[in-house]
Amino acid sequence: MISYILRRTFAAVILLLVVSAVTFAIFFLLPRLAGQTADQLAQQYIGKSPSKADIVAVKHNLGLDQPVYVQYWHFIKGIVAGATYDLGPTTVHCDAPCFGYSFKNHQAVWPELTSRLPITLSLAVGAAVLWLVSGVVAGVISALKPRSFLDRTFMGIALTGVSLPMFFTGNLAILLFTYQWPIFGKTYVPLTENPAQWANTLIPAWCSLALLYSAIYARLTRSGMLETMSEDFIRTARAKGLRERTVVTRHGLRAALTPIITVFGMDIGLLLGGAVITESVFSLPGIGQYAVQGITDNDLPKILGVTLLAAAFVVFANLLVDVLYAAADPRVRLS
């Protein structure tokens, strides 16, 4: 088992390196191949009417005057060993993992990401609990009572939920529960500062996100359960005289959960990399909002930092899912 985990971890690191190289090439190499000069790139980060000396200085300061492979090497080196930057009167050392400095406002990327991570984490975990519980429960009930009123109601809600975009449900939730009936707070408060207010401000975002995601889980659970509950081992379990609750939860649901774990791992990984729309709609200063800002400003280090962090979350979530599989099914380890 340990060797399996080590193998997968090594593969995950290699994958992240590949992702970093590809991402770096997309943002730094492709524009050059398309004819953009380093001067033009540097000029985007200076105010109006820059002199040639200004452009040369900014190009040098941002490292854009070096070959792309050297820039990539400095980037990777910064992640592993940190980097030193010129901030004006002094130079500062950016500790590892240093994801570079914003080209736009010259602020370090990594501290920004870590300061925003708790917000994205709060959003993702809270919503995940909601959508997992509601989605699975709805799916199980629907599967146990197919074509019943409850089944049709849950599946109807699921279909509606998955059809409505976040910028609609989110804005509607804000309008109704923050302005029309001011039940929930408007400004995010950290968990460590005031847990009750933290939850109060996040509930509309959790519910909106859960509405979107739980639909998928409800449908997945329903189809999985319908299939599982018609299997021979369920009939055997019932024949043995087990209680129906035990048959459903220990035998039926457990077997149906496998694809749900896979999807859940991917979803949570993606969300941790930045719930771009949700964070924008609910004005939550998380990773997603940071990504939007990076794109708006064409601020390459910001975009690169978020991309790598998101990739790391997805890879890590997949690794976790694989390990869970391996723990549950020894055949996975062997393959």
Added chain:
Amino acid sequence: MEGKAPIMRRSALAAIAAIGSASLLVAGCSKADDNKDNNGSSAGANAATKGVVNASDKKGGTVTYELSDVPDSFDPGNTYYAYMYNLSRLYARPLMTFQPGAGEKGNTLVPDLAASKGVPSDGGKTWTYKLRSGLKYEDGSPITSKDVKYAVERSNFARDVLSLGPNYFQQFMAKGDKYKGPYKDKSAKGLSSIETPDDGTIVFHLNQAFQEFDYLVAAPQTAPVPQSKDKGVDYVKHIVSSGSYKFQSYEDGKQAVLVRNENWDAKTDPLRKQLPDKIVVKLKVNPETIDQDVLAGDAIDLAGAGVQASTQAKVLTDTAKKAGTDNTYGGRLVYMAINTKVKPFDKVECRKAVQYAIDKVSVQTAEGGPIRGDVASTVLPPDIPGYEKSDVYASSGSKGDAAKAKEQLKACGKSSISTNISARSDRPQEIDAATAIINSLKKVGINASLKQFPSGKYFTDYAGVPKFTEKQNVGLIMMQWGADWPSGYGFLQQILNGKAISQSGNTNLSQYDNKDVNSLLGKAIGTQDDTERNSLYTQIDKKTMDDAVLVPLTYFKVLLARPQNYTNLVSTAAFSGQYDYLNIGVASK
């Protein structure tokens, strides 16, 4: 200054760009510039464009500003957004500033850190300012003229580090091209053309006569910075206040909280009232949420770019809500540059054919209707000194004159023209306006194809690169422009001066290099008398229109919702129609 990019008055247009076609329907049938909707309980529509609304000296409470974006920087030496020029005065006092006043009255310059206006000598090449006495930073240490000099040096001569603000001092200070900035040049003397004979005096020596220098020193770049506290780009995290408020906290890209500066002395400051206890600036707030908060009376849209399309529809169809709005000019012109270096637009007759052909009402509708701008016919907008009403290419109802256009086309030796028109792909209104222009031109035989480019690279890689426009046959270029300071020179210099043409990042998109205009601009900035100077700007405007190098489309307007719970609200032309942020307080609820 243009677009969303870093320029004063180049206020956050990304937000405006998001406004959709819904506004057209509403705007088309609305008339927000009357003042007859006062329901008695509010000051009425456009009240803040005519005077101060909710005038009060009541102290206490919290004023909240919300922004859907993030500013370039809170550092007064590293910003170029009009709203930051406006807001930064709360914690950074420049030598001069604008008098809080309605509309064009807000363009009046008054001394701030300086005791009086600048004293010119040497024909306007030397400017001397005396500082007020008793000035202190938030830590109680005295503010000296050396700190002002240092602030100018760091903000203009160290652009590899502080790159986001303008560099007018670098351009106009004598020997400015030689000085390497305070981070590289460690000599005690610094820039030799700025002298500080004593702690209360600062003398600027320019490389040419510049009679509008008081405008330049109204930029936050002259707000004092103590050299010992300067950490370069990290200074933004610990700004030392010289204003009535100081930073309690600053979270990059999220929020800033300002509280009273106890060491600010009202005796040294006739402008500020220090009314609220606290000022909160929230960043990256959902634009719809900002509108909701503003309508609830509890927030101010910091960017001052106006309400969203959906909110616009709501406020204009509700009499009571409409009474709480201000529809005003934003000191900007929406126009289309005609590239004089792309054939056949090197011939004035072909350019005139374009002028006559365009149905400006259809462009106005595409831009959002009368609420978002009046049909334009001059280069200078009405809220910039030097504006004089005229319409060289007048047509019935401003809907274009196809017959005259065809006449000009014939005189140009053409029966049809094929060209390209550029617009920014992330600005739907600009795309719509360009489409309306294409339809107008088609009627007279001018076939223009739309080329879209992202706004972030519009000037550095595409429309602002003369070689690119010439190679790609981009004869027509969509543009929006506002002045860096409210004067003819501040508005015209960067878009009409032949010397401003650059190989990348160019804003003289017509590539207009006319000796008379260049000479008039030079003459104007050296002319001391305001009336005479403004008449020169009018002449430049007329000459430009005669040469038909750009088509004025609309005088840009904003629709602001006025938060009812706040006091001293006055929309000022000095800051693109935004409310003046110097003395906004909280009313009793």
